[in-house]
Amino acid sequence: MNLLPDLRIVLDELTERFGARIEHAHAPQPNELYLHTKLELVGALCSAFYKKYQGRLAGVFAEDARAERDVFFVYYLYALDAAHGFVFVRVPVPSDNPELPSLTNAIHAVNWQEREIQDLFGIKLLGHPNPRRCVLHDDWPEVYPLRKDFDLHTKLPPFTGARHRFREVEGEGVFQVPVGPVHAGIIEPGHFLFSVAGEPVLYLQLRMFYVHKGIEKLFESLPIPHCVRLAESISGDSSFAHATAFCHAIERVAEVEAPPRARALRTLCLELERLYNHVADIGAICTDVAFVTAHMHAMRLKEAVLRVNELLTGNRLLRGMPCLGGVRFDFEDDQMRAAAKLVDDFEKEFKDLVELIRSHSGTRDRLETTGVLKPEVTRNLGIVGIAGRASGFDHDLRRDFPHAFYDQVRFSVPIFTEGDVQRRMVVRREELFQSLGIIRQVLEKLPAGPIQTKIEEVPSDRVALGYVEGWRGEIFHWIHTAPGNRLARCKVKDPSLQNWPALSEAILGNIIPDFPVVNKSFNLSYSGTDR
Amino acid sequence: MFEVIGKSLKTGVVTTSYPLTPAEVSRHTRGKPEIDWANWKDARPAARVCPTGAIEFTDEERKRIATLDLGKCIFCGLCADADPAIHMSNQCELATRERAGLKLSAKYQLTSDGMHERLLENPAAGSAGGQSLEAVGQQLQARIRSMLGRSLHIRQVDAGSCNGCEVEIVALNSPIYDIERFGIHFVASPRHADMLLVTGPVTLNMELALRKTYEAMPAPRLVVAVGACGCSGGIFGLNYATVGGVDSVVPVDVYIPGCPPNPHALLHGILLAVNRWRGT
Numbered sequence: 001m002n003l004l005p006d007l008r009i010v011l012d013e014l015t016e017r018f019g020a021r022i023e024h025a026h027a028p029q030p031n032e033l034y035l036h037t038k039l040e041l042v043g044a045l046c047s048a049f050y051k052k053y054q055g056r057l058a059g060v061f062a063e064d065a066r067a068e069r070d071v072f073f074v075y076y077l078y079a080l081d082a083a084h085g086f087v088f089v090r091v092p093v094p095s096d097n098p099e100l101p102s103l104t105n106a107i108h109a110v111n112w113q114e115r116e117i118q119d120l121f122g123i124k125l126l127g128h129p130n131p132r133r134c135v136l137h138d139d140w141p142e143v144y145p146l147r148k149d150f151d152l153h154t155k156l157p158p159f160t161g162a163r164h165r166f167r168e169v170e171g172e173g174v175f176q177v178p179v180g181p182v183h184a185g186i187i188e189p190g191h192f193l194f195s196v197a198g199e200p201v202l203y204l205q206l207r208m209f210y211v212h213k214g215i216e217k218l219f220e221s222l223p224i225p226h227c228v229r230l231a232e233s234i235s236g237d238s239s240f241a242h243a244t245a246f247c248h249a250i251e252r253v254a255e256v257e258a259p260p261r262a263r264a265l266r267t268l269c270l271e272l273e274r275l276y277n278h279v280a281d282i283g284a285i286c287t288d289v290a291f292v293t294a295h296m297h298a299m300r301l302k303e304a305v306l307r308v309n310e311l312l313t314g315n316r317l318l319r320g321m322p323c324l325g326g327v328r329f330d331f332e333d334d335q336m337r338a339a340a341k342l343v344d345d346f347e348k349e350f351k352d353l354v355e356l357i358r359s360h361s362g363t364r365d366r367l368e369t370t371g372v373l374k375p376e377v378t379r380n381l382g383i384v385g386i387a388g389r390a391s392g393f394d395h396d397l398r399r400d401f402p403h404a405f406y407d408q409v410r411f412s413v414p415i416f417t418e419g420d421v422q423r424r425m426v427v428r429r430e431e432l433f434q435s436l437g438i439i440r441q442v443l444e445k446l447p448a449g450p451i452q453t454k455i456e457e458v459p460s461d462r463v464a465l466g467y468v469e470g471w472r473g474e475i476f477h478w479i480h481t482a483p484g485n486r487l488a489r490c491k492v493k494d495p496s497l498q499n500w501p502a503l504s505e506a507i508l509g510n511i512i513p514d515f516p517v518v519n520k521s522f523n524l525s526y527s528g529t530d531r
Numbered sequence: 532m533f534e535v536i537g538k539s540l541k542t543g544v545v546t547t548s549y550p551l552t553p554a555e556v557s558r559h560t561r562g563k564p565e566i567d568w569a570n571w572k573d574a575r576p577a578a579r580v581c582p583t584g585a586i587e588f589t590d591e592e593r594k595r596i597a598t599l600d601l602g603k604c605i606f607c608g609l610c611a612d613a614d615p616a617i618h619m620s621n622q623c624e625l626a627t628r629e630r631a632g633l634k635l636s637a638k639y640q641l642t643s644d645g646m647h648e649r650l651l652e653n654p655a656a657g658s659a660g661g662q663s664l665e666a667v668g669q670q671l672q673a674r675i676r677s678m679l680g681r682s683l684h685i686r687q688v689d690a691g692s693c694n695g696c697e698v699e700i701v702a703l704n705s706p707i708y709d710i711e712r713f714g715i716h717f718v719a720s721p722r723h724a725d726m727l728l729v730t731g732p733v734t735l736n737m738e739l740a741l742r743k744t745y746e747a748m749p750a751p752r753l754v755v756a757v758g759a760c761g762c763s764g765g766i767f768g769l770n771y772a773t774v775g776g777v778d779s780v781v782p783v784d785v786y787i788p789g790c791p792p793n794p795h796a797l798l799h800g801i802l803l804a805v806n807r808w809r810g811t
């Protein structure tokens with residue numbers, strides 16, 4: 001087993017401690033270790049990873065292996081950031097009367113993900129503090145869409161009954177304010193229920209999954225090359241990052257690597273994606289505190305990036321560019337020059353914009369100490385990405401798990417601890433400057449050579465994790481391949497799924513009129529969450 | 532304050548004069564796939580690589596009907612990579628008033644091994660892919676003066692999209708596209724709206740909300756379906772969690788293909804819908 005030295009230590013220590021109760025260990029990649037064990041070891045392993053190895057539970061998901069093994073498998077994905085490795089703990093859940101002891105009381109970060117398993121696989125959670133429906137709304141019939149015997153094209157009967165059962169918040173002078181699912185602006189749908197006493201928000205309940213589109217099930221029905229296009233449509237503003245994470249997973253299964261030039265172009269595109277989204281968010285945050293001029297300038301900058309995206313890849317959202325084994329299009333000289341010019345122009349204009357915002361004292365007043373997410377809460381909820389970095393969680397897959405071309409470029413990761421809207425904006429600002437630096441380095445160092453390694457047919461019954469630090473945070477695609485160039489399972493994790501509960505925490509004690517700007521400072525993807 | 536004014540003066544006017552001038556897209560832009568129908572040897576390779584089923588065919592007794600459905604197409608260009616008879620044009624203004632207008636079908640006589648022997652029926656020229664650019668341009672120019680005096684209120688509804696369409700719809704409010712120069716405004720309530728601009732695919736969970744939003748609008752109501760998913764369900768199609776395109780829930784006046792449609796394509800579709808609203 002070819003394993004990173006730090007993971008080797010973890011494996012040796014755990015085998016020594018648990019002996020044969022860890023039934024099998026394998027590592028398809030040096031930074032990806034699988035431990036097969038039994039349900040009763042889940043708690044002990046979890047505390048070992050948290051206490052001893054500075055691990056964090058970055059994901060939990062299931063797959064239906066009843067046909068082959070007569071069980072469901074549940075996977076716990078631990079990210080060991082300091083050791084630069086991932087460890088999966090796989091446990092079987094019996095197919096008759098399937099039940100899973102919940103970890104949510106100990107690790108709040110998995111609250112929604114555990115409920116997702118319950119909804120989609122019909123595996124009953126034991127001891128979950130709030131075992132209500134999550135992905136499937138309350139009025140859905142008893143169906144378990146990710147079970148293999150559930151047909152993708154099932155036409156469900158008309159629903160009856162209550163759509164949502166929210167928790168009651170009672171008390172003198174407490175009012176409930178429902179918002180959504182259709183919102184006032186041009187944004188995605190979701191339902192927010194505020195409980196307020198006077199002005200401050202006491203409690204915010206989120207009802208998401210309005211745009212659940214059966215994506216994970218759909219992955220199981222498509223030939224693998226088509227899945228790349230599906231991955232582009234998980235969250236439109238992260239098209240490139242999602243599709244690249246998916247391709248990365250396939251490449252690991254096929255044991256090929258994208259050529260250096262392709263990896264460089266991937267990094268270039270990932271940074272372009274970061275650029276247009278970050279600048280748009282900075283502008284939108286300014287709008288929400290009534291500084292519309294800044295927003296207009298930000299929109300102009302975003303448009304400049306989208307046009308270069310189109311010039312480089314034929315599509316403003318970089319769609320069509322990702323492919324298995326690399327990227328689809330190489331750039332000619334004029335395209336390279338356009339990218340270089342964008343970086344220069346953008347930098348100059350963006351510096352002006354930063355100055356403009358700085359000169360507008362009212363903006364800072366509104367953003368500082370608004371929507372605070374405390375570092376303790378951040379760790380407990382497993383908050384990642386921009387929101388994590390603004391609240392003291394020092395991590396970035398680009399640095400800790402270098403992918404694409406990130407091991408060949410220099411950049412720093414901005415970290416703050418205040419956790420307010422201002423810091424989430426400043427993280428974006430600093431990351432933008434870093435992105436410009438990364439793009440410059442890529443253009444300077446761009447290796448010559450091919451842009452694609454051909455992958456004809458992907459071997460079956462293999463597993464792999466693909467990962468990318470998207471502009472919002474870490475994106476995971478975990479796949480299990482099936483015969484005939486298909487997938488038995490594709491688990492998609494967008495950082496939004498992890499981060500939504502942060503919004504409920506950050507809004508506490510703030511007033512409803514500040515909700516838009518707090519929400520915008522997270523800017524989570526509904527579609528990425530709901531899939 | 533002076534900084535703000537100074538910055539604006541320094542920046543100058545950035546708004547495009549589209550549609551009086553052509554869409555500002557690069558030569559690399561992937562728009563409508565153009566099929567050389569007369570010289571198309573075989574629809575099968577393109578259909579095989581097409582991820583959305585936009586290229587499809589049915590065979591019957593040595594005859595084949597091959598279809599390109601722009602309402603499903605995501606303009607990935609994979610068909611053009613696989614088939615020399617197809618190339619990607621940069622035409623992006625493809626909106627039509629009829630869903631059927633997005634479908635181009637040709638009929639072929641087949642050889643014994645399933646190749647196209649002879650083209651029997653050409654797709655009706657210009658039936659799909661919107662009206663020709665010039666025609667639309669002239670029409671718009673002729674009407675634009677009168678339109679500037681009118682106002683249209685749009686309510687946008689995301690009925691299930693991946694948010695890609697929203698990225699572009701938001702750009703209509705940017706100083707570059709500035710949809711307000713046409714007297715068109717995005718509004719917060721369906722009760723103030725003349726037009727629903729809907730992205731899809733419509734999910735099971737959003738079907739009711741979409742229907743209610745539509746019903747809350749005062750008549751006459753216009754509905755514009757946006758993007759491959761809004762037009763047809765797109766790559767998601769119909770499944771346990773989706774009900775398909777926007778027209779499976781509410782009547783649609785104009786379909787705007789694209790994945791996502793760029794702001795020019797959106798403006799083109801919205802303006803096309805306004806014509807109809809004025810009864811022309």
Ligand code: SF4
Nearest residue numbers: 581604605607608610
């Ligand atoms: S460009 Fe359109 S028709 Fe061609 S393969 Fe892509 S989706 Fe299919």
